[in-house]
């Protein structure tokens with residue numbers, strides 16, 4: 027399946043050319059990193075004092091990993107590689123806990139990042155004829171401005187509405203005949219559930235594509251969104267530490283996301299031992315910036331679990347594909363000693379047709395035992411149905427979940443609108459167990 031390219035030469039470059047680019051850019055990046063107090067110290071510890079100390083891509087493995095804590099401890103300027111006068115923009119991570127992490131962009135950094143997003147947008151088949159409603163939060167979070175700039179560069183008509191206010195989102199989609207939205211999957215599910223309320227139905231809208239990202243979601247959630255809305259939904263991955271969105275994006279083939287390897291080196295490691303794994307093996311994604319001057323980040327442990335596809339893609343792009351994010355090293359729940367990832371639960375419930383668009387995973391303690399309850403909203407007609415059928419549905423959900431997560435959860439059925447709605451990243455897990 028071919029689409030036009032934004033930068034065909036780079037997007038379809040032979041592996042050897044890509045690796046040559048990576049080698050050159052890695053050396054340049056090391057030069058930038060050595061201007062920061064943080065990396066000067068960290069790299070000196072492993073004998074790297076100048077860019078020429080890195081000769082091959084294998085030498086990357088000499089560089090120690092960078093962690094979120096490193097970034098926090100370097101707040102506010104420990105990772106700044108240019109004069110503040112050269113900084114054009116500041117972003118920070120959307121995380122709400124602890125000291126924020128800050129990322130600086132010089133003019134060329136904004137330009138390079140924008141180009142990656144333009145490339146990503148074009149890879150989905152969107153064009154300058156599209157009307158793009160950007161429903162991601164603007165501000166310090168990178169999701170809003172990142173896609174905004176990329177969409178403008180493609181020449182789309184951009185509606186910078188930002189997150190929230192569902193009624194206004196739907197009205198705006200109708201008024202401007204929006205064709206593409208950028209949104210979290212959980213919020214798009216919510217928007218679907220609110221269609222029809224003010225007399226605006228799906229048929230009044232011109233929506234055809236959604237870029238969904240910023241939070242984990244399963245293939246079944248994507249399918250559900252596509253079926254409910256009759257659209258194509260493309261997975262978009264990124265994190266503010268490495269720029270924001272535009273690290274990896276799905277192409278028209280919708281078979282996982284091309285990592286833009288001229289701008290990032292992606293590695294998968296064993297999160298326990300730190301050992302680098304082969305393509306195809308699942309582990310923690312580690313990313314290195316190749317084209318970011320103001321805050322160059324080397325070997326960042328994302329805590330996102332994924333794998334890289336070893337084989338190519340039908341679209342002709344040669345950049346390797348990253349699987350969807352399968353979980354995070356820090357979101358695993360331990361329920362009475364059994365490891366459970368929220369993504370396993372979502373995958374199962376979203377494939378059950380009676381389940382509507384919202385759910386919550388609740389954990390608490392009863393006596394000495396952990397108790398897992400999965401709360402799901404179901405469609406209103408069903409909710410008002412016979413008790414016996416509701417019980418049967420509940421039983422089916424319990425069985426589906428038990429087959430996947432091994433333990434038997436409680437399941438609660440709720441009517442639509444009963445569970446909390448999130449306009450940005452959804453918080454699906456509520457863990458009320460006492461912390462010790």
Ligand code: AMP
Nearest residue numbers: 120239240241242262263264265266351
């Ligand atoms: P932030 O730095 O606030 O943009 O958050 C970045 C984090 O959001 C990543 O490390 C992921 O855990 C999560 N994230 C972003 N995009 C996706 C995606 N497409 N699928 C799953 N998780 C995502």
Ligand code: ZN
Nearest residue numbers: 277339341343
């Ligand atoms: Zn492709």
